[in-house]
Amino acid sequence: MRGALSWLGRTVGSLLTALLLVGLGFYLHFLWAGPELKPWHRVRLEAEFTAADYADGRVTTLEQYREREQRLLDQVRTDIRKHLTAADRLPFNRFNPGSLSDPNVWAFNWNRTFVLQPAGDANGGVLLLHGLTDSPYSLRSIGLALAARGYRVVGLRLPGHGIAPAGLLRFEVEDLEAATRLAMRDLRAALDESKPIYMIGYSNGAALAVSYALDARTDAALPRPAGLMLISPAIGISRLAAIGRIRTGLSDLQGFGRAAWQLIEAEVDPYKYQSFSFNAAGETQRLTSRLTRRVAAIASKGPVRDMPPILAFVSTVDSTVQVPAVIDSLLGRLAPDGHELVVFDVNRLSVVQPMLVADPAPLTRRLLAQTQRPFALTLITNASAGTLQVKERRSPALGKATTERPLDLAWPRNVFSLSHVALPFPPDDPLYGYAAAVTNRHVQLGRIEIRGENGVLNVPNWMLTRQRSNPFHAYLVERIESFMATAPHNH
Numbered sequence: 001m002r003g004a005l006s007w008l009g010r011t012v013g014s015l016l017t018a019l020l021l022v023g024l025g026f027y028l029h030f031l032w033a034g035p036e037l038k039p040w041h042r043v044r045l046e047a048e049f050t051a052a053d054y055a056d057g058r059v060t061t062l063e064q065y066r067e068r069e070q071r072l073l074d075q076v077r078t079d080i081r082k083h084l085t086a087a088d089r090l091p092f093n094r095f096n097p098g099s100l101s102d103p104n105v106w107a108f109n110w111n112r113t114f115v116l117q118p119a120g121d122a123n124g125g126v127l128l129l130h131g132l133t134d135s136p137y138s139l140r141s142i143g144l145a146l147a148a149r150g151y152r153v154v155g156l157r158l159p160g161h162g163i164a165p166a167g168l169l170r171f172e173v174e175d176l177e178a179a180t181r182l183a184m185r186d187l188r189a190a191l192d193e194s195k196p197i198y199m200i201g202y203s204n205g206a207a208l209a210v211s212y213a214l215d216a217r218t219d220a221a222l223p224r225p226a227g228l229m230l231i232s233p234a235i236g237i238s239r240l241a242a243i244g245r246i247r248t249g250l251s252d253l254q255g256f257g258r259a260a261w262q263l264i265e266a267e268v269d270p271y272k273y274q275s276f277s278f279n280a281a282g283e284t285q286r287l288t289s290r291l292t293r294r295v296a297a298i299a300s301k302g303p304v305r306d307m308p309p310i311l312a313f314v315s316t317v318d319s320t321v322q323v324p325a326v327i328d329s330l331l332g333r334l335a336p337d338g339h340e341l342v343v344f345d346v347n348r349l350s351v352v353q354p355m356l357v358a359d360p361a362p363l364t365r366r367l368l369a370q371t372q373r374p375f376a377l378t379l380i381t382n383a384s385a386g387t388l389q390v391k392e393r394r395s396p397a398l399g400k401a402t403t404e405r406p407l408d409l410a411w412p413r414n415v416f417s418l419s420h421v422a423l424p425f426p427p428d429d430p431l432y433g434y435a436a437a438v439t440n441r442h443v444q445l446g447r448i449e450i451r452g453e454n455g456v457l458n459v460p461n462w463m464l465t466r467q468r469s470n471p472f473h474a475y476l477v478e479r480i481e482s483f484m485a486t487a488p489h490n491h
Helices: 002-033 051-055 062-079 136-148 164-171 173-189 204-218 241-250 279-301 323-327 361-369 463-466 472-487
Strands: 114-116 122-129 150-158 197-202 227-230 261-264 309-316 340-344 376-381 387-393 403-410
Touching: 002 261, 051 173, 051 463, 062 173, 114 136, 122 173, 122 204, 136 150, 136 197, 136 472, 150 173, 164 279, 173 197, 173 204, 173 323, 197 204, 204 387, 227 472, 261 279, 309 323, 309 472, 323 361, 340 361, 340 472, 361 376, 403 472
Parallel strands: 122 150, 122 197, 197 227, 227 309, 309 340, 340 376
Antiparallel strands: 114 150, 376 387, 387 403
């Protein structure tokens, strides 16, 4: 019997070893036979801002920060654009000079920090923080609207972003946080002390805004924001940190550069990376997990107080962030102090609803039924099952009663939901809008409509099917402006 067990153990061990070797073989084949790394994946961006630059006093003003950016943009020209092969000179490569995806064919290259100064005295200041792999372009339309309302607007390009995907290999959370602090202090210094400053964050930028606000509760040296506006906030995401760090470390070995990349795609978007590194995934997970732990620790002693009013926007379906985490890990832990959650429901037209794989209705019913909710709730949903028109259902904090009003807005006929990437962009956005005016000057990703046989065209499904702009964007901007007009000035 003992011999039989010993034989079985050796056999199982041999099989496991064989499987491990086969798996390792497939993995190495994936690394060496996968998509080729391009110059924009390999370049080392030496001038990129780091937390050490801020701590050591080398970069402490927005002007100095933007000087570093210019050196980075110059490096793109010298170290990438001048080394393109014939195979790289494609009509939809952002690094190919003069291509439809070249950001330099635009009147302004939005891959850099921008400052919008209103005519006359500013009513206040606004810092815009974009999301992971994005650029300041993602909050461009909101920034322009607020500048027209008399606010000084700073759209910050976060470290590692907007230049080349290689920037995603080495940035750390601390670099993003230091850049945020620098921008807030610079914005404060540019305004009269009596003027409020606000923060608007999208996705990862929203998590940065919340993290900054938590720091400002106890650090008198940090300017306090008068309010936070969070768009698809990255409060809860999938756990990729461990594998991210392992693979990023492996990529430093000769011949293993491919290991640092979770995804390598053609860079067709002038203002958003298509390639994605494991380091970016790991650092984002580190930011969000640390943030939720901080909020939970404070909330263990009672509702979190001394936070600026928060206005958050989410879509009930979001493949990038966990919508319940926004409620359970952040808003639900706050003291009732002017906070509100705006939820964009799916299109509930009667012919669409039966085709939904997972109906998010239980989430909205749970929220509407809560009587001790410390934040107000607004639901944007179909006026009825037979119409594309939408209505607003609002319920106050610590209350269950709801009010309704119709909105002069409607779902586009062929759109069944919003998406994580849709919320900040208007329908007429020149890059992502489905209703953008036709131009032949640059790529228009929101207008792509291609039909043909499966498996023929090398275009990712998400690029063809994912909603890229928000039919209710005008409502979002209206709510932001109203929120800023009524929020107390906590600075």
